[in-house]
Amino acid sequence: MNVNGIGYRTVWLEGASVFFIEQNLLPFEFVIKESSTYIESCHAIRSMMVRGAGAIGAIAGFAMAQAVLASSENNFLEFISHAKLEIEATRPTARNLFYATEKVFNAAIKSREAAVIAAQEIANRDAADSQRIGQFGNELIREGMNIETHCNAGWLAFVDYGTALSPIYLAHEEGKKIFVYADETRPRSQGARLTAWELNQAGVPHAIIPDNAGAWLMSLGKIDMVIVGADRIAANGDTANKIGTLEKAIAAKEYGIPFYVAAPTSTFDAACPDGSSIPIEERSEDEVLYMDGVNSAGNREKILVCSPGSHAINPSFDVTPARFISGIITEKGIIKPDQQSIHQLLSHNKFI
């Protein structure tokens, strides 16, 4: 996608160097960083300079390729096996990461060149899937629509295009007049920061809204569709996504507004029969109690925004039952969120 008019991916490999957008600095600074060793790339994942399922998978594959390129003949297998474990330890719950290290590792057994090709393929595949999600999702978007989205499922979370935002970008490029309501998405405010930044760069008309305003705007008829991403989708269609997704889904159903989830096939977890078996990460209360941003002098600063002495509860995700979801937009088409449709999708899945 374009930043200040220049096309970028979130992460890419040139020679033995990985280049990536330093996402911790966004939306206040846009900086490309270079990592010349797999150890530096591990640090980029761990410190969340690169975040989002697709982007993590891509940089993990590139890091594995960097390790392969840095290995010598005499301790080749030992060196790359050790590197693989090190890369996998950076974000142990990110499933795309393990897929990527495995694939590049196996290719490396053939040749170093094969490892690099495999790593590039992972990133290219991620971008292509996101683009296809955009094409299928775009069919749902009509001229003049107002679309609400939650959190950031844009291109920053993938290699390019994104999931929930991919149809929006395509509709906008085709000249459809649309308007996007970006939920702030407390506590980490990925909507107000990353989604708003992406939409601003792409010139898509939009406004940030407090998470509290969603149902009210729906009740006034100001929202025509909701599209969100997904962190994991169970075999019955129950969907784990950023906390607050459930509130929007319930309100959308109340007001008869279509509610879509956009996600590549790799997000489905056939091993989870339903939402109750998806583990939900509880994160630090500090994400609620403190907020960071830019002060009047232009410096990044973190401030306490809650009553001192009170504690906070910070569940990072929630599970939206399938009954609230109108459909799931995948790279293979839009499917119903039910057991049969998901089974059919996964049985033809060549991704993993």
Add this chain to the structure above:
Amino acid sequence: MNVNGIGYRTVWLEGASVFFIEQNLLPFEFVIKESSTYIESCHAIRSMMVRGAGAIGAIAGFAMAQAVLASSENNFLEFISHAKLEIEATRPTARNLFYATEKVFNAAIKSREAAVIAAQEIANRDAADSQRIGQFGNELIREGMNIETHCNAGWLAFVDYGTALSPIYLAHEEGKKIFVYADETRPRSQGARLTAWELNQAGVPHAIIPDNAGAWLMSLGKIDMVIVGADRIAANGDTANKIGTLEKAIAAKEYGIPFYVAAPTSTFDAACPDGSSIPIEERSEDEVLYMDGVNSAGNREKILVCSPGSHAINPSFDVTPARFISGIITEKGIIKPDQQSIHQLLSHNKFI
């Protein structure tokens, strides 16, 4: 209510001086300020050092009494008439304010002493009504309940006790084991700041939650009841309250959780047939884009927390249709949110 073990009201009159809690400094500093003239009291209302329907009504009455005490014999009526207009111009939409100035002005025609007594009565009445709301609401609270509340309808918004929090304080004092989830209530965070501060001072077990977490906690069975305040209640029971109230009400209905509104009779507006005739204030986008708090050096600071260049939409209130409300807790009892019950309540209303 107690602050650091000492009993306070939000605002009170001693001689010709008004004393009040400077609410702009909360929750980071607790400071009592003295206003020795009605002009200083007007400034306290205008600058929101005193805020909340009941508290504004009380200080407006006190300010009117201050003007009466400061008047001289020769230009008495001219002086207090001018003061009345000045006080009423501070927050022109606050209905309690006009009631208070009118009542104290009329008493002043009799004597200066009568004016002071009338002003004290307004404040006492506000506190007594809040206390009665607590007694009626407390009957709904059972041992072990987890209660969610939105925004701040605590004693800081009134003279004492509050509305939504009044039953909670009474239940806690009686030794019922309860737990309160205080919604952060973006964008102004009155839940995370004022409600959490109040609950902390009163020793009520509680946690701040992101607004996004409400429906998720409900779906897990972690919330047994929701109690919120109200800014205006229409003749059919539709209730305007802080933005986000509607989302909680919809989610509560989805999960079969009782959803109560707590408000004194003065909050009902018989002239509004339903929610669609309640005007909704649109506030500055800066409340969403910027956030203030305390930095690591202990100083108050305002920082930009959203993507620069994006705009925000900031509706301050929403309207919850009566069908989502289990009951309205008033100082005269708990009523059903329907035309007939509200008509009956208001026809016996001696308040205005």
